[in-house]
Amino acid sequence: MNSEDQFIDYYELLGVNYNSVKEDIDKAYRRQAVKYHPDKNPNNIEEATRSFHKISKAYQTLTDPQKKLEYDNTYKARIAAKKRTDAFDAKRRLMKEDLEESERVAKQTRKNVFTEESTQAKIERLKEETARRREKLRLSARRKFK
Numbered sequence: 001m002n003s004e005d006q007f008i009d010y011y012e013l014l015g016v017n018y019n020s021v022k023e024d025i026d027k028a029y030r031r032q033a034v035k036y037h038p039d040k041n042p043n044n045i046e047e048a049t050r051s052f053h054k055i056s057k058a059y060q061t062l063t064d065p066q067k068k069l070e071y072d073n074t075y076k077a078r079i080a081a082k083k084r085t086d087a088f089d090a091k092r093r094l095m096k097e098d099l100e101e102s103e104r105v106a107k108q109t110r111k112n113v114f115t116e117e118s119t120q121a122k123i124e125r126l127k128e129e130t131a132r133r134r135e136k137l138r139l140s141a142r143r144k145f146k
Contacts, residue, residue, distance in 0.1 A: 010058035010071065018075075022063060029059040 011018055014028040032055045034040060041048035061067045 008054060008058070009075070010062055011075075013054060013058045014062070016062075018072075025059065025062050029055065033059075 011020075014025060014032055016024050016028045020028075033052065036048050036051040036055055038045050038048045038052060061071050
């Protein structure tokens with residue numbers, strides 16, 4: 001099998017189940033062959049030829065016991081790898097959501113701290129400003145009475 005064939009699901013291509021018998025594979029191949037034969041698709045010969053070639057390769061692989069055994073082992077490994085990847089993807093998604101939630105909480109906390117610091121700074125500034133004004137008023141009042 002070349003690298004292109006590794007990604008083609010022959011069972012799906014022919015429209016049969018993994019447990020299908022040779023007769024079912026023969027029927028499915030004939031149906032697909034008639035559908036994708038280049039002579040039946042004169043408007044799109046190149047695509048029909050590619051599809052027909054893939055279907056023929058799938059049929060040859062699934063009807064030869066040795067090739068089918070080899071393909072089935074690869075197919076099972078691919079399915080298992082996909083399940084593992086899907087499980088990892090679910091874990092990654094949960095981890096990402098947890099991380100985003102943590103970041104959101106941290107950002108909100110920083111915002112609250114910043115707001116609290118800003119409020120404290122404003123209060124201090126107003127106290128100092130008020131003290132300066134009172135001092136000015138006191139000095140101006142002393143000058144008037146002198």
